[in-house]
Amino acid sequence: MSGAESTIPAYMKYWGKAKKEPDGEGADYHLLPYHCLDVAAVADVWLKASPSLLKKITGQLGVETEIARQFMLFFILLHDLGKFDTRFQHFRADIHQSLQGGDWWFEEDPSYYSHGSCGYKQFCEEFEPNAAMKAVAGHHGFVDVSFDYYEPEADDELIELDVQARKEWVQFCLDFCQLDEIPKIGEVPLLAGLCSVSDWIGSSITNFTIDQSLDLTDYYQRALPRAAEALKDSGMIESIQGSGFGFLFPEYHPRGIQCLLADLPLDAGLTIVEADTGAGKTEFALAYASSLIQAGLADGIVFGLPTQATANGLFDRIGSAANILFPDAQATLAHGKSHYLVADESGFLHQSKKRAFLGSVSVATIDQILMGVLGIKHQFVRSFGTRKSVLILDEIHSFDPYMMALIEQVLKGQHEAYSSVILLSATLPNQIKQQLLGCYQGVSESQDYPLVSHTDLSGKTNEYSLSGLNSPNTKKTVNTELWRSNDCLPDSEQLQEIYNWVQQGAMVGVICNTVADAQRLYRQVSLSCVEFPVDLFHARYTAADRVRIENQVLTNYGKNATRQGRLLISTQVVEQSLDLDFDILISQIAPIEYLMQRMGRLWRHDRDGTELCPRSDAVDKPLFITLIPTAEIKPNQGPDSLKKHYGGSGFVYQSIRWLYRTEQYLYENSELAFPDCYRSAIKYVHGLEPHVGEPKALTQLSEAFELKGEGSHYTARQISAMQSKPLNDVDPRCALLTREGEMSVSVVLFNKKGGLWHGGNFAEQADRERSLISLAPKHAKGKKCAEYYCYIAVIGEDIQYNEMGFIREDLSEELKVGR
Incomplete structure (x- = not known):
């Protein structure tokens, strides 16, 4: 070895990136230290451009801002430590030989060498275990810690060179970041995502540099402008242009809960908004989230919704608001079929569903968000996207115990990352509300409605209501009727009544709880040869057909529909977040909170004296009809008979007591005054104690239902905590883990x-x-x-x-x- 070569640090003899095929244009590989510096430059630019991101990390570490930055850059510089190994270097034997010579012996490893997992093992053996190191080593998806690490089968000289290179590189990184020792900082929730995404961007600015004599500090300074340009082009770094309700919606005056926005603290925390359907909860959430971003507490907004239909509907609604907040950004949509709706998938944020969360405004189905707490490759990229943002979850009441347990894991992760969450619901049972607030150590005491509850990071809860506030709070009265039939589908006389309403120009909807019942009813109506349009909408269509039908439903039954008499037969896909406006709704029985959600599609818009098409005079008030079985439940009825009493509706909603109490509540209340009735209705149906005169078998069934729910909750927590080898994040089975059964x-x-x-x-x-x-x-x-x-x-x-x-x-x- 010549004198010149002996002065080259060991770590400069390793490649980090290589062209798949030599193209004759410049070098064919990029030295590993330069790649690590490229990635660190991206993270550095990002942390400087995003005070909120650095502020969260600083809060987690409990150190000064500059020290937090140094800690993050140190570990990110080590993300490819495992590439300082003969086994990785020999993936390109030609480059390996040119950098380290060919006068040595090496036996190829029959198993695939994972530089991430092995790099973490090497760090642990040569230094000591470190959670932050594990986070960066897993930047390609995850770190496998279950295998026994062994050195390569090679000459001692090669092995010693690898060890020397790793130790020298760690020392360089300490010196570069002005640290005296390896930080012992434990787990940092945002680090894995920051490193992984920085690696993607850093790889994109690879300039294939092979000169071993360059000063690394000079190289880094030249990398920073390239990193800044690449980050800007990615769409992940955008500046908010303003905030608040007036900025977002200058043509409207705040109403109802929107008048509470000025009172809310500009502090990170969990906010639960309880207000009736049509009260403007979405606009409230957008306005508050924008204020939190403006205050330096977040970088963006991620909306999560229960279904593809609701996600699609919201994506269209918030597009203009997103453009106002971030004029240079493009909102992203993430669900199983989202690429049919977003034409341009060429940009960085649109190339995969996990990247969609990294933008300024994202809309997703809840399953895509829940993958951030499951054993799935790159789950930390999804959680990084939500934790750097304000996470907004709509229709939070609609999830079963299994999904609710995963949602709680998401909320706890947001809390650990010093991040904010806004939850929206019209009909949230108190026990679920307390459970959710508990993720931030909060407790609710107020029974007011509408109500906004805010728990900060320390667990302090403040609650805000409209009582005493001089603000218009629109009230709506819904007339209710009960229709009995053998199968909870309209009988011939009831169908004729529906036909009469439609023929008088009414917009009528029938909501079934199963696809089979919706198809049965549609077939029956179709065979009747009615002379008005009849539509069918449910979830069991192909993706292309579902998008087409959903758009038709919004056109025919939405705010700007022509309203010439039409009948929609559907399932629960229409009950949430879709801006539909019916004159009359008929629904199979469901727990009261779901019926109230459906009632929110009744007389949704004021049509008197407006440019909107007027309502039919078939009815003069909102009319909601609930379909229940012909037979009544008897006091001595046994549990087996009760299980079958509500047919398919009982199978879907499981809790027979909730269905029975909903029936009793509607029997006693033929007129519902919104929003005043929400609290009393939810309390009546979901109270834990048996009602006077209630069949004893209902209590038995309820206890069994609660026990099953606790089991589902436990199962979800266990699945979330599993450390086994994760599924590939593009595997279609991933989304299925977010649902039970x-x-x-x-x-x-x-x-x-x-x-x-x-x-x-x-x-x-x-x-x-x-x-x-x-x-x-x-x-x-x-x-x-x-x-x-x-x-x-x-x-x-x-x-x-x-x-x-x-x-x-x-x-x-x-x-x-x-x-």
Whole structure:
């Protein structure tokens, strides 16, 4: 070895990035120290451009801001420590030989060398275990700590060079960050995501530098401008242009709960907003979130909703607000079929669902957010996106115990990261509210309604109501009726009443609790040859058909519809967040909070003296009709009989006592005054003590239901804490982990000629998913395709699919729908 070579630090003899194929343009590889500096430069620029991000990290560490920055850069510089290893270097033997010579022996490892997991093991052996090091070592998805680490089968000289390079690189990083020793800081919730995303951006600015003599500090200074430009181009660093209700909605005056915005503290914390449907909760949340961002407490907004339909509807609604807040940013949408709705997927934020959370304004289905607390590769990128933002979850009352347990894990993660959450609901039972506030150590004591509860990071809770506030709070009265029928579907006389209303120009909706019941009713009405339009909407359509039908429903029943008499038969997909406006609604029985959500689609907009199409005079007040069984529950009725009493509705909602009490409440209240009735109705149905005269068997069933819920809650917590090898984040089974029960199966539909039902190339994911439906395994037919985790089914041979969507085999025979 020459004298010149001996002065080169050991770590300068390792490559970090290499071109897949030599292109004759410049160097074919990038030295590892330069790559690490590229990534650190991205993180450095990001932390300086985002005071809120650095403030959160500083709060977590309990140190001064500059020290927090130094700690983060130190560990990010070590993210590829495992590449200082002969096994990684030999992935490109030609480069390995040019950097370290060829006069040595090395036996290739038959197993794939993971530089992330091995890098963490090397750090632990050569220094000591460190949670922050584990976070950065897992930047490619996760760190596997379950295997036994061993040195490479190679000459001692090579092994010694690897060890020397790693130790020298760690010392350089300490000196570079002006640290005396390796920080012992424990887990930092935001570090893994910051490192992983910085690695993506840092890799994109690779300038393939092989000069081993460059001064690393000079190189870093030259990398900073490239990092800043790349971050700006990514769309992740945007400045908010203003905040508050007046800035976002200058043409409107605050009403109801919106008048409370000025009283809320500009402190990170958990905010629960309880207000009736149509009260402007979404606008409230946007305005408050923008104020928190302006105050330097967050970088962006992430909206989470229960379903694709609600996410799609909100995405359209908040687009203009997003443009006002962040004119240079593009809002992102993340759910299983979101790429059909966002035309441009070329940008960094649109290239995967996990990246969608990294922008300034994102809308997602709840499953995409819950993946941030599950054993899925790159789950920390999703959680990083929500934790650097204000997370807003709508319809928070609508989740079962399993999903609620995962939501609690999300909230606890937000709390640990010094981040804010806003939860929205019209009908939140008190016990669930207390459970949610407990994630921030808060407690609610007020029974006012509407109500805004805010718990700060220390657990202090303040509550704000409209009592004593001179603010207009719109009231609405809904007339209610109970219709009895054998199967909780309208009988012939009741159907004729519905037909009469529609023929008088009324916009009427019928909401069923199961797809099968919706299809039964639609088939019956269709065979009646009515002379008015009838629509069917549920979740068991292909992705392409569902988007098309959803848009038609919004056009035909939304705020600006022409209102010429129309009937919509649907499932629960219409009860949340969709801006629909019916004159009359008929619904199968459900727990009172779900019925009240559906009532929110009644007389949603004031049409008197406005430019909107007027209402039919078929009814002069909002009318909501609940379908219940013909038979009444008897005091001595046994539990087995009670389980079957409400048919499919009992199967869907599980708690027979909730359904029974809802029926009793509606029997006693033929007129509901909103918003005053919310608290009393929820308390009546969800009270823990048995009611006087209530069948004893209901208490038995309720106790069994509560026990099952506790089990689901525990299962979700256990799954969230699992440390086993995670699923790949593009595996379609990931989203299924966010829901309890039997995993559904993806079925791709083909026509009899062998083409995709909606056309395209089966090998292309976007084309494949346009023709995809999710079914229970017992309904999945056709040929199994292991490569794409799906079944291939031919319509008319394997399964039945038509304008009513997918039809079960037994239902197809019942409805006499031939193949």
